[in-house]
Amino acid sequence: xxxxxxxxxxxxxSLRNWAAQKAxxxxxxxxxxxxxxxxxxxxxxxxxxxxxxxxxxCRGLAFSAVAVILMRWVQ
Numbered sequence: 568x569x570x571x572x573x574x575x576x577x578x579x580x581s582l583r584n585w586a587a588q589k590a591x592x593x594x595x596x597x598x599x600x601x602x603x604x605x606x607x608x609x610x611x612x613x614x615x616x617x618x619x620x621x622x623x624x625c626r627g628l629a630f631s632a633v634a635v636i637l638m639r640w641v642q
Contacts, residue, residue: 569604605634 573580586595597603609630613623 569598569608571601601638602631602635605638606631609634 569579569582583595583598586598597607606627610624610627612630613627616626617623618626
């Protein structure tokens, strides 16, 4: 939703537009790419759940993989 939708009151679209104009290139590209964004959000969600570093990274990659698979299945 963050990468492709406008969001309520066009918040997500405004964030992507701001990143395209002001932020470094990798940030603006990362906000538009579902695979990139799902990696960072999955890693953050995994970190919140806690555990050892290896578990956090593996769980974050698993969350990202599920998001990418769902995205490709729906499109």
